[in-house]
Amino acid sequence: MDELNLTEEEIQALQDFDKFLALDEDKLKELMNPEKEEEDEDEDDDEEEEEKEAEQGRGVKRGGAAGGGRSLSHYFAARAQPDNEEEEEEGVEQQQQQQQQQDERDGKAGKGKQSPLPTPVGFATLRRGVTKEQEEASIRAWQASRELFFETKLFSLAKQRVTADIFYVEISEFGLRIRHQHNGLVLRSFPIRSIQRSPFLPPPPPSPLLHSLMPCSLSLLLLLLLCSQDALRGQRGRH
Amino acid sequence: MHFVVNEAGTEKLFVLDYSRQDAKDPEISLYGRIAFSSVHQPKIFSKLKETMVALAKAEQQQ
Numbered sequence: 001m002d003e004l005n006l007t008e009e010e011i012q013a014l015q016d017f018d019k020f021l022a023l024d025e026d027k028l029k030e031l032m033n034p035e036k037e038e039e040d041e042d043e044d045d046d047e048e049e050e051e052k053e054a055e056q057g058r059g060v061k062r063g064g065a066a067g068g069g070r071s072l073s074h075y076f077a078a079r080a081q082p083d084n085e086e087e088e089e090e091g092v093e094q095q096q097q098q099q100q101q102q103d104e105r106d107g108k109a110g111k112g113k114q115s116p117l118p119t120p121v122g123f124a125t126l127r128r129g130v131t132k133e134q135e136e137a138s139i140r141a142w143q144a145s146r147e148l149f150f151e152t153k154l155f156s157l158a159k160q161r162v163t164a165d166i167f168y169v170e171i172s173e174f175g176l177r178i179r180h181q182h183n184g185l186v187l188r189s190f191p192i193r194s195i196q197r198s199p200f201l202p203p204p205p206p207s208p209l210l211h212s213l214m215p216c217s218l219s220l221l222l223l224l225l226l227c228s229q230d231a232l233r234g235q236r237g238r239h
Numbered sequence: 240m241h242f243v244v245n246e247a248g249t250e251k252l253f254v255l256d257y258s259r260q261d262a263k264d265p266e267i268s269l270y271g272r273i274a275f276s277s278v279h280q281p282k283i284f285s286k287l288k289e290t291m292v293a294l295a296k297a298e299q300q301q
Contacts, residue, residue: 152283178273188273
């Protein structure tokens with residue numbers, strides 16, 4: 001424990017030296033990384049050897065800076081392993097950052113290549129032709145199937161006029177649709193639920209037939225009851 | 240939907256209302272009305288009647 005008892009000056013000197021080493025390591029990494037990119041995987045072993053040599057050199061430097069003091073040598077020995085780990089971590093982080101930067105560059109280049117894709121000549125006319133064909137096919141299908149629907153003209157109450165165009169009415173359990181003659185586009189659609197639950201539908205009035213039958217049915221019931229009671233009395237009297 | 244019969248009972252109408260609901264006004268308002276006459280569109284009228292009766296019967300059975 002006595003070896004670790006350092007004076008303030010010694011501690012300050014060590015901290016300054018640490019800073020210097022850190023700067024030196026950064027410079028070394030900057031110099032080493034471009035080499036790594038260029039070199040093949042086979043040369044990785046050589047790099048490791050070089051790194052080891054550099055570390056050894058640093059150890060010598062540290063020893064030299066320590067001035068051969070026992071306490072300082074102990075300090076460097078204690079710090080040697082964590083320094084290596086930090087170096088490795090920093091190296092990995094730097095490599096990852098470089099890879100990310102490269103990926104971004106590649107991505108940007110790829111995007112740059114994709115964005116100004118030259119449209120082939122006549123593409124617009126081709127697309128127009130395809131859409132026109134599709135429209136024609138749908139119209140043909142509509143014209144073939146429109147016989148199933150009901151042909152009618154619409155009379156406008158406001159204008160008091162019958163429309164010149166013919167419309168087709170499609171009625172199914174799903175509702176009612178009014179379609180245009182030429183292309184079969186839906187002019188107006190009445191889903192069956194909207195027909196049955198129309199907000200403007202007044203509450204159903206009592207059925208006039210039931211209403212008229214009500215007094216008759218009551219009197220009939222009374223008559224039936226009376227008749228049945230008389231019949232029961234007659235049967236009891238006979239017995 | 241309204242089912243209207245004239246006084247003489249000679250003409251019947253299926254009246255369908257179509258509504259409109261604006262984003263500003265949440266209340267449903269009457270937008271238009273369309274009717275199918277038993278005299279002028281007998282096929283449409285009979286088909287509509289048939290469909291509606293069938294649906295009503297199916298609902299009653301359920």
